[in-house]
Amino acid sequence: MKKIAVIGFGFMGVVHAKNIINSGNLELCGIVDNRPVDIFADLNKTGNQGALDLPVERLRQTPVFKTLEECADKVQPDAVVICVPLFLHYELTKKALNLGLDVLLEKPFCPEVAQCRELIALAEEKTRILMVAHCLRFAPQYEFLAQCIRDERYGKLRWLSTSRMGGEPTWGVWQNPEIKQTCGGSLLDLLIHDLDFVNYCFNAPADVKVNLHYDEYWEVALEYNHEAAISIKGGFLHCNTVFAAEYAATFERGSLRFCTLQPDVVHVGTDNGSQVITAGGDGYCEEMKHFADIITTRTQSLRCPAESSLQAIELCRDIRSQEE
Ligand SMILES: NC(=O)c1ccc[n+]([C@@H]2O[C@H](COP(=O)([O-])OP(=O)(O)OC[C@H]3O[C@@H](n4cnc5c(N)ncnc54)[C@H](O)[C@@H]3O)[C@@H](O)[C@H]2O)c1
Incomplete structure (x- = not known):
């Protein structure tokens, strides 16, 4: 053990x-x-x-x-x-x-x-x-979306929109104004989840364009050298406001919708009607199981390689540099 x-x-x-x-x-x-x-x-x-x-x-x-x-x-x-x-x-x-x-x-x-x-x-x-x-790479609700993009069960992805917003953290080190300055703001703390997730889905670095940035709110568009359009938006709301992350994805033959306020299901709409897919489970738990596996088998993670976590940092740098 x-x-x-x-x-x-x-x-x-x-x-x-x-x-x-x-x-x-x-x-x-x-x-x-x-x-x-x-x-x-x-x-x-x-x-x-x-x-x-x-x-x-x-x-x-x-x-x-x-x-x-x-x-x-x-x-x-x-x-x-x-x-x-x-x-x-x-x-x-x-x-x-x-x-x-x-x-x-x-x-x-x-x-x-x-x-x-x-x-x-x-x-x-x-x-x-x-x-x-x-952790999004291990969250069943996001893994379902990644699988649909990969196996094209509803056809090719046309567009994907993600959102992630919640009250500015009030706990722990965030209470210290000096440390808070070093936490990277909503871009590195919050939006990086979705930026890394789309890197994971498309397995390539993206061209990125900032469409809107105001205080701690961001809207960015990503281009992965294919036909789908990707929008990532979100940021910090006033402290103590409820957190919600969601996505909507449209493929050639269907659409998916998910929101953490209804955490265990993904809604699917196709020509045949609507369907509710159960995709519950805890991404943090799956992430720890994966870490246990890789430290036992002595292989660097293929599902979440450190090199792609570095790419997510580069993407954030790229986004911030457009605002300087
Ligand atoms: N994956 C996610 O969903 C998620 C969510 C929140 C935070 N995070 C990340 O987790 C990390 C920690 O954030 P948090 O919200 O848990 O912060 P936190 O302030 O709640 O906890 C940090 C803890 O580290 C301790 N600490 C500080 N300096 C230390 C040191 N030198 N040695 C030992 N302990 C020390 C503090 O006393 C504190 O208990 C950050 O990198 C943050 O981005 C990830």
Whole structure:
């Protein structure tokens, strides 16, 4: 059984810790967080999925450390899941790889393209697994869309429109104005999910054009050297506004619609009528299962390669440069 430590026990760290415990083939051997408070105090108010059904007692039994070095020394993990603010992604991933650990790093990869490249090379040099946690690639509702694009069961894709909006985060490090400045805004924090997902579907870098940008709201159009039109839009709403992500896709012989406000189904319309496809399931859970597989088989992820996570950063850079 592979031993995994979670670094950063906030909004996402809690989710990954739960999925490690529930996986059956991974052991949560440690948690690293440098907050000067009891990190288990407000567990039921945190986490990315509302009522998380957390294994609270099991979490409380997990050894907690203030630094990665201390954790590596005391409990010898095989791998770490890094869920700290973006400005620490490079430093902590580099440290973990140099300690000989496999790494699942929360998205986005790193703020600078050169940092991403350096970490990919370091993982290769140390023969360690490095994967960036782009969870949409593992979400059943989005995987259904990807399959329809690939197998053309409704014909070729004509256009795809995605949207992702929610209240500006109010939790964890987002409460610190200085750290908030380093989180990359809605483009790197939110829209990168959809930008990476369309890269995944079309397996190529895109030409991109900004159609609208105002404050933390973006509308971008992507072109993948084929006939379909792709629009990605979204951003931060006023804090405490409900989150929703959705897509609409039109193919030659049918359309798909999905919204996270009705999370377990995708609606399909064709000449034969409408159909409701059940596509429930938890992308974070599937993502962790995949990470368990690749650290066992010792193969870099083909489903979510670090190189394509780097491409998503390049795409964001490209988008931002059009506004400068
Ligand atoms: N995949 C998704 O859907 C998703 C959703 C939200 C956030 N994220 C990503 O997850 C990462 C973390 O975001 P979050 O919302 O969980 O943040 P958060 O503020 O809730 O949690 C971050 C935690 O890291 C801890 N931390 C900070 N510096 C540390 C250090 N040096 N060593 C150990 N722990 C340290 C903090 O104390 C905090 O508990 C970010 O990269 C973010 O983009 C991904």
